[in-house]
Amino acid sequence: xxxxxxxxxxxxxxxxxxxxxxxxxxxxxxxxxxxxxxxxxxxxxxxxxxxxxxxxxxxxxxxxxxxxxxxxxxxxxxxxxxxxxxxxxxxxxxxxxxxxxxxxxxxxxxxxxxxxxxxxxxxxxxxxxxxxxxxxxxxxxxxxxxxxxxxxxxxxxxxxxxxxxxxxxxxxxxxxxxxxxxxxxxxxxxxxxxxxxxxxxxxxxxxxxxxxxxxxxxxxxxxxxxxxxxxxxxxxxxxxxxxxxxxx
Numbered sequence: 001x002x003x004x005x006x007x008x009x010x011x012x013x014x015x016x017x018x019x020x021x022x023x024x025x026x027x028x029x030x031x032x033x034x035x036x037x038x039x040x041x042x043x044x045x046x047x048x049x050x051x052x053x054x055x056x057x058x059x060x061x062x063x064x065x066x067x068x069x070x071x072x073x074x075x076x077x078x079x080x081x082x083x084x085x086x087x088x089x090x091x092x093x094x095x096x097x098x099x100x101x102x103x104x105x106x107x108x109x110x111x112x113x114x115x116x117x118x119x120x121x122x123x124x125x126x127x128x129x130x131x132x133x134x135x136x137x138x139x140x141x142x143x144x145x146x147x148x149x150x151x152x153x154x155x156x157x158x159x160x161x162x163x164x165x166x167x168x169x170x171x172x173x174x175x176x177x178x179x180x181x182x183x184x185x186x187x188x189x190x191x192x193x194x195x196x197x198x199x200x201x202x203x204x205x206x207x208x209x210x211x212x213x214x215x216x217x218x219x220x221x222x223x224x225x226x227x228x229x230x231x232x233x234x235x236x237x238x239x240x241x242x243x244x245x246x247x248x
Contacts, residue, residue, distance in 0.1 A: 041068040044101035045078055047090055049115050059112075061103065062090075075102065091115040107169040109178075123165050126182050130190040130208075135201040151197035158192035158237060160230050161185060167224035167234050173217045180213035184224035184234035187215060191237040194244070206245050215241060 042065050050059040064082050071081050083090050091114050110118035134145075168174050168183035182190070190209065194202045209215040215238065224234040 038069055042066065043068050043078070045075075045082065046101050046103045047079075047082070047116065048103075048105045049090070050112055051114055062087075063101070064090075075104070078102075079104070091117050107165060109169055109175045110165075118165075118169075120165055122178065123168060123183070123185070124163075126186045127163065127189065130182070130186060130193070130205070131201075132189055132193060134193070134196065134199050136198075137200045145198045147197055154195050154197075155192060157232055158188060158195075161188060161192075161232060162230060163189075164229065166227045166229060167232075170223040170227040172221055172223070173219055177213060177217045181217035182209075182214050184218070184238065187218070187241065188232070188234040188237040191241050194241065203248075206241065206248065209241065210245065215245075 045064045045066060046061040047064065048059060049062045051057065064086055066078050066081055066086075068078075071077050079090075104116065106112050106116045107118040107120075110120070113119050163185060165185060167188075168178075168185045171184055173181055174183040187209075190205060193199050194205050199205075218235070218238045220235055220239075222235050225232070225236075228234070
């Protein structure tokens with residue numbers, strides 16, 4: 001130790017430096033936890049499979065194992081992973097989910113194109129029939145057609161529909177009369193345009209439903225509200241249409 005350091009120590013100005021060393025065992029354990037791969041969190045998905053190119057083969061549920069540690073939390077994430085990494089022949093659309101293992105089926109009471117893909121040709125044709133756009137009798141305005149806050153608020157719970165067809169394909173009335181009954185999804189959208197303050201064809205839209213089937217096959221079973229993934233209530237919209245038509 002140098003003379004200057006000794007003098008500083010004597011005067012209490014310097015303190016000896018003490019070095020501590022950590023045991024090597026805990027460090028090794030910590031490093032092993034940091035580098036150790038997480039245990040697999042495997043979930044079984046059973047997907048409805050049917051191929052029209054092989055009509056002799058009956059529909060079946062095919063099982064797939066997915067490590068959820070390498071997959072998003074949604075069922076759709078698992079379907080995408082199965083299609084992209086496990087079985088590219090699996091086709092998916094809207095799904096229904098059960099528990100343990102997760103069973104995935106196509107929309108009920110629809111013609112299946114392949115696997116989980118339903119034929120929604122008629123559903124979209126019915127949607128087109130209600131003319132889902134603004135219609136006006138007066139010449140187009142030179143400026144934007146504005147709404148009040150109150151009028152805009154009337155559309156809440158209607159415009160959010162994503163046309164997934166969950167409500168219509170879960171409706172027994174639609175199963176029995178889908179060739180003439182428009183179904184919950186389409187009728188809710190019809191009501192959305194009827195009450196839009198910017199639309200001038202409300203009476204004509206209601207008149208188009210004035211027959212025994214287009215509207216009045218609704219028997220308030222309310223499967224539509226139970227199955228809507230957006231939490232909407234098509235049954236309420238249908239009831240409002242009936243009320244308006246009764247008061248005309």
